Amino acid sequence: GPNAFSxxxxxxxxxxxxxAAELPKWAAxxxxxxxxxxxxxxAFVRPEPLxxxxxxGAWNYPFVLVMQPLVGAIAAGNAVVVKPSEVSEHTxxxxxxxxxxxxxxxxxxxxxxxxxxxxxxxxxxxxxxxYTGSSAVxxxxxxxxAKHLTPVTLELGGKSPCYIDKDCDLAVACxxxxxxxxxxxxxxxxxxxxxxxxxxxxAQVVENIKAxxxxxxxxxxxxxxDYERIINKRHFQRVLALMExxxxxxxxxxxxxxxxxxxxxxxxxxxDAKVMQEEIFGPVLPIVPVKSVDEAIELINSRxxxxxxxxxxxxxxxxxxxxxxxxxxxxxxxxxxxHYFLSTLPFGGVGNSGMGAYHGQHSFDTFxxxxxxxxxxxxxxxxxxxxxxxxxxxxxxxAKFFLLKRFNWRPAGLVALVLLxxxxxxxxxxxxx
Amino acid sequence: xxxAGLVSSLRASWLTGKTRPMGxxxxxxxxxxxxxxxxxxxxxxxxxxxxxxPSFEAEYNILLCKNELNDTLNKLDTWMKDEHVxxxxxxxxxxxxxxxxxxxxxxxxxxxxxxxxxALMPLIGAIAAGNCVIVKPxxxxxxxxxxxxxxxxxxxxxxxxxVVSTGEEGTVKLLENKFDYIFFTGTSQWWGLMGxxxxxxLWGPCCDTSLPSSGSPPMxxxxxxxxAKHLTPVTLELGGINPCYVSDTCDVQIAAKRVAWGRFFHAxxxxxxxxxxxxxxxxxxxxxxxxxxxITEFYGAEPKxxxxxxxxxxxxxFQRLQALLGSGRVAIGGQTDExxxxxxxxxxxxxxxxxxxxxxxxLGPILPIITVGxxxxxxxxxxxxxxxxxxxxxxxDKKVLKQVLEQTSSGGFxxxxxxxxxxxxxxxxxxxxxxxxxxxxxxFTFATFTHLRSCLQRTTALEPIHAVRYPPYSAGKxxxxxxxxxxxxxxxxxxx
Numbered sequence: 001g002p003n004a005f006s007x008x009x010x011x012x013x014x015x016x017x018x019x020a021a022e023l024p025k026w027a028a029x030x031x032x033x034x035x036x037x038x039x040x041x042x043a044f045v046r047p048e049p050l051x052x053x054x055x056x057g058a059w060n061y062p063f064v065l066v067m068q069p070l071v072g073a074i075a076a077g078n079a080v081v082v083k084p085s086e087v088s089e090h091t092x093x094x095x096x097x098x099x100x101x102x103x104x105x106x107x108x109x110x111x112x113x114x115x116x117x118x119x120x121x122x123x124x125x126x127x128x129x130x131y132t133g134s135s136a137v138x139x140x141x142x143x144x145x146a147k148h149l150t151p152v153t154l155e156l157g158g159k160s161p162c163y164i165d166k167d168c169d170l171a172v173a174c175x176x177x178x179x180x181x182x183x184x185x186x187x188x189x190x191x192x193x194x195x196x197x198x199x200x201x202x203a204q205v206v207e208n209i210k211a212x213x214x215x216x217x218x219x220x221x222x223x224x225x226d227y228e229r230i231i232n233k234r235h236f237q238r239v240l241a242l243m244e245x246x247x248x249x250x251x252x253x254x255x256x257x258x259x260x261x262x263x264x265x266x267x268x269x270x271x272d273a274k275v276m277q278e279e280i281f282g283p284v285l286p287i288v289p290v291k292s293v294d295e296a297i298e299l300i301n302s303r304x305x306x307x308x309x310x311x312x313x314x315x316x317x318x319x320x321x322x323x324x325x326x327x328x329x330x331x332x333x334x335x336x337x338x339h340y341f342l343s344t345l346p347f348g349g350v351g352n353s354g355m356g357a358y359h360g361q362h363s364f365d366t367f368x369x370x371x372x373x374x375x376x377x378x379x380x381x382x383x384x385x386x387x388x389x390x391x392x393x394x395x396x397x398x399a400k401f402f403l404l405k406r407f408n409w410r411p412a413g414l415v416a417l418v419l420l421x422x423x424x425x426x427x428x429x430x431x432x433x
Numbered sequence: 434x435x436x437a438g439l440v441s442s443l444r445a446s447w448l449t450g451k452t453r454p455m456g457x458x459x460x461x462x463x464x465x466x467x468x469x470x471x472x473x474x475x476x477x478x479x480x481x482x483x484x485x486x487p488s489f490e491a492e493y494n495i496l497l498c499k500n501e502l503n504d505t506l507n508k509l510d511t512w513m514k515d516e517h518v519x520x521x522x523x524x525x526x527x528x529x530x531x532x533x534x535x536x537x538x539x540x541x542x543x544x545x546x547x548x549x550x551x552a553l554m555p556l557i558g559a560i561a562a563g564n565c566v567i568v569k570p571x572x573x574x575x576x577x578x579x580x581x582x583x584x585x586x587x588x589x590x591x592x593x594x595x596v597v598s599t600g601e602e603g604t605v606k607l608l609e610n611k612f613d614y615i616f617f618t619g620t621s622q623w624w625g626l627m628g629x630x631x632x633x634x635l636w637g638p639c640c641d642t643s644l645p646s647s648g649s650p651p652m653x654x655x656x657x658x659x660x661a662k663h664l665t666p667v668t669l670e671l672g673g674i675n676p677c678y679v680s681d682t683c684d685v686q687i688a689a690k691r692v693a694w695g696r697f698f699h700a701x702x703x704x705x706x707x708x709x710x711x712x713x714x715x716x717x718x719x720x721x722x723x724x725x726x727x728i729t730e731f732y733g734a735e736p737k738x739x740x741x742x743x744x745x746x747x748x749x750x751f752q753r754l755q756a757l758l759g760s761g762r763v764a765i766g767g768q769t770d771e772x773x774x775x776x777x778x779x780x781x782x783x784x785x786x787x788x789x790x791x792x793x794x795x796l797g798p799i800l801p802i803i804t805v806g807x808x809x810x811x812x813x814x815x816x817x818x819x820x821x822x823x824x825x826x827x828x829x830d831k832k833v834l835k836q837v838l839e840q841t842s843s844g845g846f847x848x849x850x851x852x853x854x855x856x857x858x859x860x861x862x863x864x865x866x867x868x869x870x871x872x873x874x875x876x877f878t879f880a881t882f883t884h885l886r887s888c889l890q891r892t893t894a895l896e897p898i899h900a901v902r903y904p905p906y907s908a909g910k911x912x913x914x915x916x917x918x919x920x921x922x923x924x925x926x927x928x929x
Contacts, residue, residue, distance in 0.1 A: 146657035389741035391489030
C-alpha cells in the first residue's frame with residue numbers, strides 16, 4: 001500500500017533522478033592539487049568502474065535494499081549480479097521476472113535462491129560485494145570476499161539506542177519514536193531498538209506512546225491496514241521469546257497464525273535481560289531506566305557500535321555531548337530514521353553494525369575505483385636530475401626545497417615560489433649538467 | 434593470546450577519550466616529528482645496516498614522512514571539522530553534517546621491503562584521526578625494527594601507542610585480537626618459506642579451510658580473513674606486477690633514465706617499481722644501450738662499489754631473486770654476491786610470458802623486457818594479467834598515453850615517469866584487485882582511519898508538517914510526501 005510506496009519505491013525514484021542528473025559530475029576526472037615539482041603536469045583522480053559487483057539484499061525492505069545499491073553500481077559503470085533475499089520470496093520473484101525485461105540480463109542478472117545458492121555465489125570472484133543483513137552472516141560474506149581480496153560494503157544491524165532527556169517535548173518525541181519503532185512491525189535496521197530515560201519520565205513516555213498508537217492504528221491494531229506482520233514463524237518465535245519474563249506495560253498480544261505481535265512496551269528492563277542482548281527487529285520496545293545522561297552514555301559505549309543512535313532533547317549542549325561521547329553509524333537528534341532519507345549523508349555502520357556506506361554520490365564512489373593519474377612529459381629533465389644517483393648533500397637540499405611542506409603557502413607566496421622554482425630549475429641544470 | 438593484555442589496555446585508554454581532542458593529537462604528531470628529526474642519523478644507520486640503504490634514499494624516505502606530517506599538522510583542523518552537507522526540502526530547517534570520528538584501536542603492519550614509510554605514514558594519519566595505534570614493523574629489518582620498537586615509543590604516549598616486534602607466529606596471534614581497523618602493507622603472495630599455517634582459530638569453521646598445497650596462505654588474504662572474524666575494516670596495500678610500456682615515439686635517453694631510476698631505486702625493493710617493460714623490438718635495441726648508460730651514470734662502472742645502490746633486505750629474498758635470474762637471458766648486469774646480498778642492476782631479455790619472473794612481484798633490481806608488436810598488443814598483455822598497483826607508459830604522443838589509460842585498469846597511473854605519482858599527497862595511493870583495497874597519502878590517510886558518522890539534528894517544532902508521514906496512511910498523504918521528496922529528472926517536463 002502507501003507504506004510500501006513511500007518507504008521503498010520513492011527512495012529509489014529519488015536516487016535514480018539524482019544519479020541521472022549528477023552522473024556527469026560524479027564521473028568526471030577530479031583534478032588534484034600539484035606541488036612545485038609537478039606544476040607542469042596533469043594530476044587527477046579518474047573514477048573507473050570496479051568491474052563485477054554483487055548486491056545481496058535483505059528481506060525487511062526487499063525492494064529498496066537491492067534497487068538503491070543497483071542504481072549506484074550501474075551509475076559507476078559496473079556489471080551487477082543482483083541477489084534478492086529468498087525470505088521475501090514474492091519480491092524476489094518479481095525482481096527476477098521484471099528486471100531482465102528492462103535491463104540487459106547479460107550485464108545485470110538476477111540470481112534467486114537460498115543459503116546454498118548464496119554460498120556458491122560467494123565462491124566466485126567479484127570486484128565489490130554489498131551485503132545487507134545480519135552481523136553473523138556479514139562475517140561469512142567478508143571471509144568469502146577475503147579469498148579474492150574483494151572489497152566489501154556491509155550494511156549490518158545492532159541495537160540502536162534512543163535516549164530521551166527530561167528536557168524535551170515529550171509528546172512530539174514519543175510520536176516520532178512510535179512512528180520509527182513500529183513501522184514495518186519493528187523490522188527496520190535503524191528502528192530505535194530500546195529507550196534510555198530517567199525513571200521519573202518512564203510512565204509519561206509509556207502513556208504518550210500508547211496515545212500515539214491509538215492515533216496511528218486505532219483501537220484494534222490487528223485490523224488496521226497500516227500495521228504489518230512479522231516476516232515468518234521463525235522470527236515470530238524469536239521475538240516472542242524476548243518478551244518472556246518482562247514487565248509488559250502495553251501490548252503483548254500475539255497471534256501465531258498470522259505472525260501478529262501487537263505494538264508492545266516493556267518497562268524497567270535490565271541491561272542484562274535477554275531482550276537487551278540481541279537486535280529485537282520486532283515491535284517490542286524496552287525502556288531501560290538510567291539515572292543520568294552519563295549513565296546512558298556509559299551503557300551505550302559498553303556495547304557494540306550501533307547502526308543508528310537517537311537522542312531527544314531541547315538542550316543543544318546535551319545533544320552535542322551525547323554525539324561526541326559515543327559512536328554509531330549515524331545519528332538523528334530529535335527524530336528517528338530521518339538521516340537515512342538525506343542522500344548527501346553517507347549511510348552505513350561501524351564496527352559490528354557494518355563497514356562502508358552508500359546513498360547518492362556515496363554509492364557511486366563506493367562502486368568506483370579512484371585511479372590516481374600523473375601525466376608528465378619528457379622535458380624539464382634538469383629538475384629531475386636532482387633525484388638521480390650519484391647522491392650528494394646538495395641534491396638532498398634541493399629535494400627538500402621542492403618537496404618539503406613547511407607551512408601553508410599563501411597564494412602570493414606560491415606565485416613567488418613558482419618563479420623562484422623556475423630560476424632554481426635553470427640553476428640546477430647548469431650546476432649539475 | 435600474548436597480546437590480549439596490550440590490546441585491552443590500549444582499548445581502555447581509547448575509551449577514556451584522551452586521543453580525541455585536537456590538542457592531544459597535535460602534541461603526539463609533533464613528538465613524532467621530533468623523532469624524525471632527532472633520530473634521523475640513527476634511522477639512516479639502521480637502514481644502512483639492514484640493506485645498505487644509500488643515504489639519499491634514506492633521506493628521501495624521511496623527507497616524504499616529514500612532508501606528510503607537515504601537511505597533516507597544517508590541515509588537521511580543517512580535516513577534523515564537521516562537513517555540512519546539502520539538504521533536501523524536508524531537512525531545510527535541520528543541521529545535517531558528517532562527523533569525523535576515530536575508529537578506536539588500529540593495527541599497522543609494515544613490510545620487509547620498505548620499513549619506514551609504510552610504518553610511519555599510516556601512523557601519522559592514524560594519530561591525526563584520533564586513534565590508538567599498534568605498529569608492527571617487519572621482522573626482517575632487524576636494525577630498523579629495533580629502532581622503532583625501542584626508541585619510537587619513548588616519544589609517544591605509551592598508554593595509546595605501542596610498537597610490537599614479532600615474527601610470523603606472533604603476528605598470527607596478534608591478528609586474533611579485535612582491532613577497529615587494520616592497515617596492512619605487504620604482498621598478496623607469501624613466498625612459501627615461512628612454514629607457519631594459521632590454525633583453525635584464525636580461519637574459523639565458517640570458512641573453507643582448504644589451503645593451496647604449495648605452502649603458506651597469502652598474507653594479504655590472511656589479514657583480511659582475520660579481520661572478517663571481528664568485522665574489522667581493512668586497507669591492504671599489496672604488491673603489483675607493474676607494467677611499463679615504452680612506445681616507439683619517445684625520447685629514449687630520458688625514458689631509460691626514468692625507468693632505470695624507478696626500477697633500481699632501493700635495489701628495486703619498492704612495491705611501485707616498474708616490474709617489466711613492454712616495447713617493440715626496435716625500441717628494445719635503442720633502450721638497452723640507453724639503460725646501460727643510465728646505470729653507469731647512476732652507479733658507476735661497478736655498482737657494487739657505489740654508495741648509492743642498496744642491498745637485498747634478507748637472505749631468503751636474495752635466494753628468491755637469484756633464482757629469478759634464470760628467466761630469459763641476461764643483457765645487462767646479472768652479477769650477484771651472496772655475502773653482501775648484492776644483486777647487480779640487471780636487465781633480462783627474451784623473457785617468455787610464462788617465465789617465473791613474470792609470475793610474482795619482483796621486489797628486486799631485475800628488469801625483464803618483453804617485446805610486443807604495438808600498443809594494442811601491449812594493452813592485451815596487460816589486461817590478461819591481474820590488475821597492478823601502478824602502470825607506466827612512456828610516449829611523447831598524448832594519444833598513446835590516453836589509449837593505454839582508458840583501456841586498462843590499475844591502482845595508479847603515471848605517464849612518462851616512474852614512482853613520482855607517490856610524491857603528490859593530493860593523489861590517493863592504493864591498489865585494485867590483487868594489488869589491494871583502500872588507499873592513503875595526505876588527506877586520504879586521515880580519511881582511511883576515520884569513521885564518517887552521518888548526523889541529522891532536527892527540531893521538535895513544526896510537528897504538524899511531519900504529520901503526513903504518520904499512519905493512518907492515505908493516498909492524499911502519499912501525494913504530499915511524494916511532492917516534498919521527489920526529485921524529477923531534469924529536462925523531463927512536458928509542454929502543456
